[in-house]
Amino acid sequence: MTASLEELFTAHLQLCGVGNDQLVGIIAEHGHKADYVQAAIAGARSLGAKAIVLSASSLSNPTLPPALHKNGRDIPALLAAAGECDMVVDVTVGGLIHSDVRTRITGAGRRMLFVAEPPEVLERLESTSEIRSRVEKGRDLLRAGRTLSVTSAGGTNLTADISGEDLPITCQWGYVDEPGRWDHWPSGFIACFPKDRTAQGTIVLQPGDALIPWQRYVRDTVTLTVEDGFIRKIEGDGVDAANLRDYFSAWDDEAVYATSHMGWGVHPTASWSAFEVYDPRSLYGQELRSVAGSFMWSTGSNRFANRETPAHLDIPMRACTVAIDDHVVVRDGKLVN
Ligand SMILES: [Fe+2]
Numbered sequence: 231m232t233a234s235l236e237e238l239f240t241a242h243l244q245l246c247g248v249g250n251d252q253l254v255g256i257i258a259e260h261g262h263k264a265d266y267v268q269a270a271i272a273g274a275r276s277l278g279a280k281a282i283v284l285s286a287s288s289l290s291n292p293t294l295p296p297a298l299h300k301n302g303r304d305i306p307a308l309l310a311a312a313g314e315c316d317m318v319v320d321v322t323v324g325g326l327i328h329s330d331v332r333t334r335i336t337g338a339g340r341r342m343l344f345v346a347e348p349p350e351v352l353e354r355l356e357s358t359s360e361i362r363s364r365v366e367k368g369r370d371l372l373r374a375g376r377t378l379s380v381t382s383a384g385g386t387n388l389t390a391d392i393s394g395e396d397l398p399i400t401c402q403w404g405y406v407d408e409p410g411r412w413d414h415w416p417s418g419f420i421a422c423f424p425k426d427r428t429a430q431g432t433i434v435l436q437p438g439d440a441l442i443p444w445q446r447y448v449r450d451t452v453t454l455t456v457e458d459g460f461i462r463k464i465e466g467d468g469v470d471a472a473n474l475r476d477y478f479s480a481w482d483d484e485a486v487y488a489t490s491h492m493g494w495g496v497h498p499t500a501s502w503s504a505f506e507v508y509d510p511r512s513l514y515g516q517e518l519r520s521v522a523g524s525f526m527w528s529t530g531s532n533r534f535a536n537r538e539t540p541a542h543l544d545i546p547m548r549a550c551t552v553a554i555d556d557h558v559v560v561r562d563g564k565l566v567n
């Protein structure tokens with residue numbers, strides 16, 4: 231590492247357009263990531279902005295049932311304060327990603343940035359305009375497309391309907407320099423939420439694909455049968471298939487079996503090996519989500535289909551071919567320019 235956390239935040243907040251007389255709100259959880267809170271304050275102040283810290287006792291979702299946290303009066307109070315800020319930096323442990331909090335802050339025109347990765351990942355995967363233009367190119371293809379398809383030599387063969395002008399698209403290049411924009415620093419991927427209940431086919435997970443937030447690689451082949459947007463069968467002889475069946479059924483909620491966003495990574499310096507090189511539990515998984523040429527899809531939560539559940543797996547896969555209609559964007563795990 232060559233930069234301090236404070237220097238990283240200063241440079242990144244500058245990229246987000248923070249400057250004189252702006253107010254930056256930092257949302258945090260008591261007792262967690264105090265160094266990030268301090269770095270965000272220092273970064274904002276060094277750019278001439280003011281900073282306030284909005285801290286609550288617990289905001290993160292659980293990763294296993296039961297979901298204990300019920301939103302109380304802390305959330306409306308937090309939203310009221312966040313609404314006064316020009317930009318909100320979310321340093322909560324789990325991130326207010328799929329929550330109504332995020333939608334309401336960005337819906338009010340505020341820009342919002344989530345930060346969770348260790349400092350060396352923030353530095354090594356810093357955002358660039360090249361990443362942004364790769365993401366924007368993907369967005370334009372998705373907007374014009376009708377069908378997203380993914381295939382692999384391992385047996386994956388899935389299609390989903392992405393037609394229509396109102397296709398929800400998530401463009402993540404890692405910084406927020408436009409009103410109402412949300413992003414996660416660092417990032418480099420493009421994803422869409424296909425029309426609900428239209429994904430059909432088979433997804434075959436192979437060793438080396440990743441399970442986030444389990445923060446580990448798939449070890450055994452798992453065959454998932456997807457019908458009308460929902461996973462209907464999970465087959466495989468190994469512990470992965472057994473654990474996935476166990477995890478999904480534990481929620482006792484049909485919503486967890488839904489497919490959610492689908493897309494691909496474009497970040498040139500993100501590496502598949504991150505879960506081996508670092509302590510994987512110290513990572514949020516942005517590096518694996520962003521590897522150039524991955525196919526990244528997810529399960530469960532989908533705010534565009536009014537499907538809310540804390541259960542949400544992001545699954546980046548290697549060696550897939552992804553196409554928008556006849557236009558191949560990823561071939562055998564390599565990004566096509
Ligand atoms: Fe996700």
